Amino acid sequence: xxxxxxxxxxxxxxxxxxxxxxxxxxxxxxxxxxxxxxxxxxxxxxxxxxxxxxxxxxxxxxxxxxxxxxxxxxxxxxxxxxxxxxxxxxxxxxxxxxxxxxxxxxxxxxxxxxxxxxxxxxxxxxxxxxxxxxxxxxxxxxxxxxxxxxxxxxxxxxxxxxxxxxxxxxxxxxxxxxxxxxxxxxxxxxxxxxxxxxxxxxxxxxxxxxxxxxxxxxxxxxxxxxxxxxxxxxxxxxxxxxxxxxxxxxxxxxxxxxxxxxxxxxxxxxxxxxxxxxxxxxxxxxxxxxxxxxxxxxxxxxxxxxxxxxxxxxxxxxxxxxxx
Amino acid sequence: xxxxxxxxxxxxxxxxxxxxxxxxxxxxxxxxxxxxxxxxxxxxxxxxxxxxxxxxxxxxxxxxxxxxxxxxxxxxxxxxxxxxxxxxxxxxxxxxxxxxxxxxxxxxxxxxxxxxxxxxxxxxxxxxxxxxxxxxxxxxxxxxxxxxxxxxxxxxxxxxxxxxxxxxxxxxxxxxxxxxxxxxxxxxxxxxxxxxxxxxxxxxxxxxxxxxxxxxxxxxxxxxxxxxxxxxxxxxxxxxxxxxxxxxxxxxxxxxxxxxxxxxxxxxxxxxxxxx
Numbered sequence: 001x002x003x004x005x006x007x008x009x010x011x012x013x014x015x016x017x018x019x020x021x022x023x024x025x026x027x028x029x030x031x032x033x034x035x036x037x038x039x040x041x042x043x044x045x046x047x048x049x050x051x052x053x054x055x056x057x058x059x060x061x062x063x064x065x066x067x068x069x070x071x072x073x074x075x076x077x078x079x080x081x082x083x084x085x086x087x088x089x090x091x092x093x094x095x096x097x098x099x100x101x102x103x104x105x106x107x108x109x110x111x112x113x114x115x116x117x118x119x120x121x122x123x124x125x126x127x128x129x130x131x132x133x134x135x136x137x138x139x140x141x142x143x144x145x146x147x148x149x150x151x152x153x154x155x156x157x158x159x160x161x162x163x164x165x166x167x168x169x170x171x172x173x174x175x176x177x178x179x180x181x182x183x184x185x186x187x188x189x190x191x192x193x194x195x196x197x198x199x200x201x202x203x204x205x206x207x208x209x210x211x212x213x214x215x216x217x218x219x220x221x222x223x224x225x226x227x228x229x230x231x232x233x234x235x236x237x238x239x240x241x242x243x244x245x246x247x248x249x250x251x252x253x254x255x256x257x258x259x260x261x262x263x264x265x266x267x268x269x270x271x272x273x274x275x276x277x278x279x280x281x282x283x284x285x286x287x288x289x290x291x292x293x294x295x296x297x298x299x300x301x302x303x304x305x306x307x308x309x310x311x312x313x314x315x316x317x318x319x320x321x322x323x324x
Numbered sequence: 325x326x327x328x329x330x331x332x333x334x335x336x337x338x339x340x341x342x343x344x345x346x347x348x349x350x351x352x353x354x355x356x357x358x359x360x361x362x363x364x365x366x367x368x369x370x371x372x373x374x375x376x377x378x379x380x381x382x383x384x385x386x387x388x389x390x391x392x393x394x395x396x397x398x399x400x401x402x403x404x405x406x407x408x409x410x411x412x413x414x415x416x417x418x419x420x421x422x423x424x425x426x427x428x429x430x431x432x433x434x435x436x437x438x439x440x441x442x443x444x445x446x447x448x449x450x451x452x453x454x455x456x457x458x459x460x461x462x463x464x465x466x467x468x469x470x471x472x473x474x475x476x477x478x479x480x481x482x483x484x485x486x487x488x489x490x491x492x493x494x495x496x497x498x499x500x501x502x503x504x505x506x507x508x509x510x511x512x513x514x515x516x517x518x519x520x521x522x523x524x525x526x527x528x529x530x531x532x533x534x535x536x537x538x539x540x541x542x543x544x545x546x547x548x549x550x551x552x553x554x555x556x557x558x559x560x561x562x563x564x565x566x567x568x569x570x571x572x573x574x575x576x577x578x579x580x581x582x583x584x585x586x587x588x589x590x591x592x593x594x595x596x597x598x599x600x
Contacts, residue, residue, distance in 0.1 A: 040419055040504075041415040044411035044412060044414055045411070045415035047407075047412070048408040048411070048471055049412075051467050051471060052471055052472070055465060055467065055468040056442070058445075058449070059445035059446045062445035062448070062449065063442070063445045066445070073444065121338055124331040127328075129331070134339070135339035136339075138339035139342050142342060142346070143525075144529075144578040144582040145575055146547055146574060146575065146578070147547075148531050148550065148551055149349070149571040149575055152551075152555055153346075153568070153571065156348075156352070157348060196342065228327075250435070253435055254435070257435075257437075257438040257440075259438070259439060259532060278439075281438065282440045285443075285444055295444075298438060301441065302436060302437060305436040308436070
């Protein structure tokens with residue numbers, strides 16, 4: 001909804017004439033800019049734009065440029081142009097398909113679990129019950145927790161000898177598992193910790209979306225005799241369409257890019273069990289010092305996610321048109 | 325009704341599951357470190373509570389320095405993010421200017437860029453600007469994380485407010501800026517609260533950028549400082565307890581901020597993310 005520009009310009013110019021009669025005022029030019037719709041818009045948006053351009057777009061272009069050079073992190077002046085060699089080297093390396101698979105497995109499993117659990121809990125808690133506020137607060141606890149704390153806490157929880165989880169499995173099944181140390185279990189553990197840490201955001205967003213489902217529609221469907229499942233399929237889920245799409249898209253992007261949690265939990269191991277693309281990037285840059293190759297990995301990640309980004313844009317426009 | 329009971333039970337089970345690790349951190353922080361080395365469920369309940377781990381952290385590490393640094397950086401990030409997103413979001417929602425459509429949709433695209441990719445070029449550029457290895461430089465980089473979402477959120481929020489409000493103010497003779505300041509801004513408080521909390525969280529919790537940008541011990545923030553001092557290659561029971569104690573202390577500020585604003589958070593996000 002945009003305010004009509006003609007009315008506001010008339011008001012603005014009328015004011016300009018009045019204020020000059022009222023004594024010392026800031027220069028007419030500044031007033032005119034601030035009062036004009038376009039002027040104010042620019043002034044308001046410019047600082048943010050400068051920062052976003054300066055600290056995201058420019059470094060990004062810098063990184064893309066680096067990807068076409070053979071650059072060492074430590075001596076960035078000795079860069080030789082190598083064209084697509086970095087990309088070729090990355091895409092044909094043994095590690096890349098592995099990292100890609102791990103990234104996809106981690107991302108898809110995490111997002112699906114979050115969506116199902118988040119939506120399930122949002123639906124289960126839709127109707128008020130005693131203590132609902134408390135349960136909501138409990139569920140939301142991991143959200144503000146810094147990743148490093150969550151990582152250390154879970155490393156401790158999953159410890160083979162002294163971790164609570166293994167105390168429990170020992171007591172119940174007489175079995176202890178080296179969760180983060182085992183090649184087949186490490187990914188499971190990382191996924192579980194990830195879901196634990198990020199479910200709050202999905203849960204809150206989905207709950208908010210659920211609360212905006214028009215009650216008239218729900219009442220109407222109930223009067224038509226719809227059962228719970230039908231209500232879900234035909235009223236609730238369609239109404240929540242845009243929220244669900246936002247949650248899936250953002251969570252996919254964020255999980256795919258996630259570095260800190262995985263790195264702090266396993267460092268990409270054991271072996272290459274949890275070696276995901278962001279870790280590959282980090283190690284190539286800060287252990288291998290190969291800035292060109294690392295930038296190439298980054299650009300590849302970006303391209304993969306750009307597909308998701310564009311899907312999101314298309315969805316947002318379509319969704320908005322539906323509501324307008 | 326069995327269905328209602330099923331819902332309540334499911335909700336409580338989930339709530340307790342999600343709460344358990346946090347409880348475990350607190351219990352470990354408050355238990356004497358010798359008790360950690362038990363090998364069964366019986367060792368889980370501590371026989372006595374103690375504050376010795378907290379003293380360990382405060383005496384044997386630079387914890388208070390890390391804390392102050394984190395506080396400074398986070399506060400600066402919050403203030404700047406709120407200022408820039410309040411105005412930027414408004415511009416995108418209400419004020420026509422060249423390129424508005426593209427920016428409106430494109431702000432969130434900034435999140436497709438992986439942090440690990442941005443670290444090196446940003447660091448290189450900031451070294452040139454003498455901003456590397458400084459809290460100021462770090463704050464500016466945090467703005468890149470917070471601004472896209474904050475602007476998007478405020479934009480959605482403003483779009484949910486009826487245009488008649490500003491129209492009325494303008495007809496009454498207010499300038500555009502005045503209309504924004506006196507009419508719209510007070511109504512935007514839930515959105516602003518959401519943005520403030522979100523920014524504080526991001527700045528307080530970041531590890532990667534703080535690791536790269538703050539090399540000197542005196543300027544380190546909590547995530548890096550605590551990890552470096554207490555999560556070492558060979559961990560002992562003492563260190564685990566101390567680490568958990570440091571975690572509790574580091575988490576308290578964010579929890580306070582978060583719980584205090586929780587009401588606004590849901591409201592602000594609901595209005596910001598779903599336009600109706």
